[in-house]
Amino acid sequence: MSRLSHVDSDNRPTMVDVSDKRISEREACAQSIVSLPAEVLAQVNGDEISSKKGPVFATAIIAGVMAAKKTHELIPFCHPLGLDSCKVSIKIQDSSAVIECRCKVTHKTGVEMEALTGASVAALTVYDMLKALSHDIVIRETRLLSKSGGKREFTHRD
Secondary structure, eight states, rough: OOOOEEEEETBOOOOOOTTTTTOEEEEEEEEEEEEOOOHOOOOOOOEEEEEEEEOOOHHHHHHHHHHHTTTTSTTTTTTOOSSEEEEEEEETTTTEEEEEEEEEEESOOOHHHHHHHHHHHHHHHHHHHHTOOOOOOOOEEEEEEEEEESOOEEEOOO
């Protein structure tokens, strides 16, 4: 029977012990999709939307990177990681902002939670900066797209 990794033998929550794991280069990519209503899409100018608060996507990219770096402060059992790289990109596709966060680290544990946190906070920032234009913005989906370098590789299949 498989056990949850963050529960000890007495069924209490615990941080995973990574002391015996090998150091390797690990990478993860996560995506969040934000549906934008017509009144918001009308404000798109090139690759950016400007609001009264400033450049929406540029701000969301910064917020996503900051969040990925602070994941261990937000998620109780995440190990603190010094990220080697964190890149957030945002593109308009159909009527949505598609956000991707790709994180890399050389460490004993992976960066899935950092990538997911970065994509999620970038999506929340898009919402926050555009809510004056519409409250019909929907954060539809956040998912892990891929991870590599650890015990198990993963690639999301549509």
